[in-house]
Amino acid sequence: xxxxxxSRLGETRQGQAVTLRPRKSFSVAMLLLxxxxxxxxxxxxxxxSAQTAAATPAASAATTDPHTMKQNNHAALSWQSKVxxxxxxxxxxxxxxxxxxxxxxxxxxxxxxxITRLITPDATGKPGDIVLGYDNLSQYLDNNPYFGxxxxxxxxxxxxxxxAIDGKSYQLATNDGDNHLHGGVQGFxxxxxxxxxxxxxxxxxxxxxYLSPDGEEGYPGNLQVKVIYTLTNNNELQMQFQATTxxxxxxxxxxxxxxxLAGAGSILEHQLEIPAAQITPVGAGLIPTGELQAVAGTxxxxxxAKAIGRDIEVEDAQLKLGLGxxxxxxxxxxxxxxxxxxxxxxxxxxxxxxxxxxxxxxVQFYSGxxxxxxxxxxxxxxxxxxxxxxxxxxxxDTPNQSTFPSTLLKPGETYSAQIVYRFSxxx
Ligand code: GLA
Numbered sequence: 001x002x003x004x005x006x007s008r009l010g011e012t013r014q015g016q017a018v019t020l021r022p023r024k025s026f027s028v029a030m031l032l033l034x035x036x037x038x039x040x041x042x043x044x045x046x047x048x049s050a051q052t053a054a055a056t057p058a059a060s061a062a063t064t065d066p067h068t069m070k071q072n073n074h075a076a077l078s079w080q081s082k083v084x085x086x087x088x089x090x091x092x093x094x095x096x097x098x099x100x101x102x103x104x105x106x107x108x109x110x111x112x113x114x115i116t117r118l119i120t121p122d123a124t125g126k127p128g129d130i131v132l133g134y135d136n137l138s139q140y141l142d143n144n145p146y147f148g149x150x151x152x153x154x155x156x157x158x159x160x161x162x163x164a165i166d167g168k169s170y171q172l173a174t175n176d177g178d179n180h181l182h183g184g185v186q187g188f189x190x191x192x193x194x195x196x197x198x199x200x201x202x203x204x205x206x207x208x209x210y211l212s213p214d215g216e217e218g219y220p221g222n223l224q225v226k227v228i229y230t231l232t233n234n235n236e237l238q239m240q241f242q243a244t245t246x247x248x249x250x251x252x253x254x255x256x257x258x259x260x261l262a263g264a265g266s267i268l269e270h271q272l273e274i275p276a277a278q279i280t281p282v283g284a285g286l287i288p289t290g291e292l293q294a295v296a297g298t299x300x301x302x303x304x305a306k307a308i309g310r311d312i313e314v315e316d317a318q319l320k321l322g323l324g325x326x327x328x329x330x331x332x333x334x335x336x337x338x339x340x341x342x343x344x345x346x347x348x349x350x351x352x353x354x355x356x357x358x359x360x361x362x363v364q365f366y367s368g369x370x371x372x373x374x375x376x377x378x379x380x381x382x383x384x385x386x387x388x389x390x391x392x393x394x395x396x397d398t399p400n401q402s403t404f405p406s407t408l409l410k411p412g413e414t415y416s417a418q419i420v421y422r423f424s425x426x427x
Pocket of ligand 1: 145146156181286326364366370389391
């Protein structure tokens with residue numbers, strides 16, 4: 001595993017990033033997924049990157065502007081880094097751009113590990129940004145409904161922010177009515193992470209790390225967290241989440257990108273498939289009841305692809321509670337490290353296809369019900385249901401539900417989770 005070198009937060013130094021060794025931690029399933037490749041994503045017809053698309057091994061020579069821009073090479077497969085802004089306390093926030101050889105490109109900042117921009121070609125090769133986000137740091141600081149962010153320590157809700165471990169009670173920060181949501185008031189989405197870009201033969205990426213101190217938001221133990229985003233020439237964004245602790249603590253990390261594969265407008269015509277036979281139904285405050293509910297014969301049956309909007313207004317108690325889809329779909333009966341499909345989405349006008357793969361046992365499908373047009377970013381007004389999220393994770397409120405697969409991480413163990421976004425097109 002790479003050793004992070006962080007001189008000053010937000011600063012990356014030329015040369016360090018191109019000397020990393022390939023990592024060993026991918027599972028066989030991940031390897032198979034990589035080898036199987038995905039549908040061809042056409043390269044943008046006239047893009048300069050298409051002309052330089054030959055795979056370039058990690059370059060040793062680099063062109064660098066020492067003040068504002070650092071980059072490792074001019075080829076398509078590359079990373080670049082620049083200053084994105086400053087936090088109120090003066091700490092600098094960095095933005096890294098990752099590009100592959102096929103016109104997939106993303107920006108990530110070390111504030112919240114937020115993916116601020118994600119470009120993929122449509123079926124005609126035209127590039128477009130498929131994630132919701134903002135133009136500048138102050139917008140992210142002012143009001144971000146988790147656009148693009150890493151979520152932790154615990155994705156989703158914990159009832160009343162309370163749980164007990166070995167008879168000892170803990171009270172977490174509450175930030176969603178009476179409940180705890182997405183790590184609390186200052187979750188991992190609002191932390192400045194150390195970030196180190198890297199390049200390998202067929203991929204580029206960033207390694208993000210953060211030490212969550214004992215007691216943060218009420219959680220026990222010092223939690224050392226690492227998240228690695230890797231953009232491959234197979235048109236995948238692979239995300240690995242790892243953590244270790246010195247006291248037993250719940251951990252449930254995820255990624256909260258909001259997608260709109262058409263770039264803007266409603267997501268209700270996006271065709272969604274989720275291969276899940278059950279959801280964890282919720283009660284008030286979107287806290288699971290503890291049961292599992294079959295999707296058959298309900299609006300929650302996405303086992304055959306259908307438009308997100310097809311059944312969203314159907315009279316249904318669960319849809320009413322969620323104000324639409326905001327539910328946890330069960331992907332696996334047992335917890336293991338095999339990668340499974342969490343969702344496949346086709347946007348018919350652009351032909352873009354997004355697949356989300358994970359080794360997590362469940363995925364939260366959120367249909368952007370709380371977006372109401374009051375937020376605008378990157379020239380787009382984010383109207384009701386103009387973005388959707390597929391957030392692989394363990395079930396909500398697991399610390400209070402003895403029948404759900406455990407989310408406890410103990411000293412000496414390593415938490416590990418994987419999420420893969422796979423981009424392709426269909427004409
Ligand atoms: C998650 C939750 C939603 C909502 C969004 C952010 O998906 O399940 O209820 O809080 O995050 O707005």
